[in-house]
Amino acid sequence: GAVVSQHPSWVICKSGTSVKIECRSLDFQATTMFWYRQFPKQSLMLMATSNEGSKATYEQGVEKDKFLINHASLTLSTLTVTSAHPEDSSFYICSARPLGQGINYGYTFGSGTRLTVV
Amino acid sequence: KNQVEQSPQSLIILEGKNCTLQCNYTVSPFSNLRWYKQDTGRGPVSLTIMTFSENTKSNGRYTATLDADTKQSSLHITASQLSDSASYICVVSAQYSGGGADGLTFGKGTHLIIQP
Numbered sequence: 001g002a003v004v005s006q007h008p009s010w011v012i013c014k015s016g017t018s019v020k021i022e023c024r025s026l027d028f029q030a031t032t033m034f035w036y037r038q039f040p041k042q043s044l045m046l047m048a049t050s051n052e053g054s055k056a057t058y059e060q061g062v063e064k065d066k067f068l069i070n071h072a073s074l075t076l077s078t079l080t081v082t083s084a085h086p087e088d089s090s091f092y093i094c095s096a097r098p099l100g101q102g103i104n105y106g107y108t109f110g111s112g113t114r115l116t117v118v
Numbered sequence: 119k120n121q122v123e124q125s126p127q128s129l130i131i132l133e134g135k136n137c138t139l140q141c142n143y144t145v146s147p148f149s150n151l152r153w154y155k156q157d158t159g160r161g162p163v164s165l166t167i168m169t170f171s172e173n174t175k176s177n178g179r180y181t182a183t184l185d186a187d188t189k190q191s192s193l194h195i196t197a198s199q200l201s202d203s204a205s206y207i208c209v210v211s212a213q214y215s216g217g218g219a220d221g222l223t224f225g226k227g228t229h230l231i232i233q234p
Binding site: 004006041042043044045046091093095107108109110111112114 | 152154159160161162163164207222224225226227229
């Protein structure tokens with residue numbers, strides 16, 4: 001089945017530094033990947049849609065200069081949290097849908113990255 | 119506004135018992151409804167996906183139902199096990215009109231605890 005690998009699974013960084021999170025589709029290609037943020041006991045909130053070879057589409061209220069997304073290949077999307085602050089501490093999750101599959105095909109989620117900014 | 123409401127917010131049951139989780143939605147135009155299981159600190163894992171024409175789908179001890187007329191879905195868990203302790207998230211997809219996300223609306227989830 002479709003597998004999405006997300007790395008790292010957790011990271012602690014100092015305030016003001018940048019952190020990169022990787023999302024890889026291991027056994028399929030994905031032109032589109034999605035980045036979510038989840039606070040404790042809350043639902044997933046879509047941050048942005050990552051499109052291979054083009055600019056990401058950000059949801060309203062998400063700072064594109066703070067959350068840099070790069071989707072350089074059909075199997076890799078990265079999210080960089082720049083100048084991280086403690087309020088950026090959260091659980092970040094990516095998902096992907098195999099190339100050529102319609103919206104009725106199930107999404108595969110990564111295992112998530114727990115970011116703690118100190 | 120598209121919304122997905124799940125109930126109960128949390129549920130505690132004894133191991134071996136059955137339980138049913140509810141999902142009501144106002145997403146339109148409807149495309150499909152998915153149930154996911156999310157273990158603490160992990161990404162969601164798909165359990166079932168149903169389109170408009172499907173009213174029930176099973177995956178092992180998990181059975182999802184869909185009533186597109188009343189815009190309700192349920193997830194029934196049979197003979198619960200300790201490993202079923204997790205959050206269960208209902209996600210409804212609107213028909214894709216191109217660009218951006220695929221119109222997914224997430225519920226807040228039901229936090230299920232199975233006690234021995």
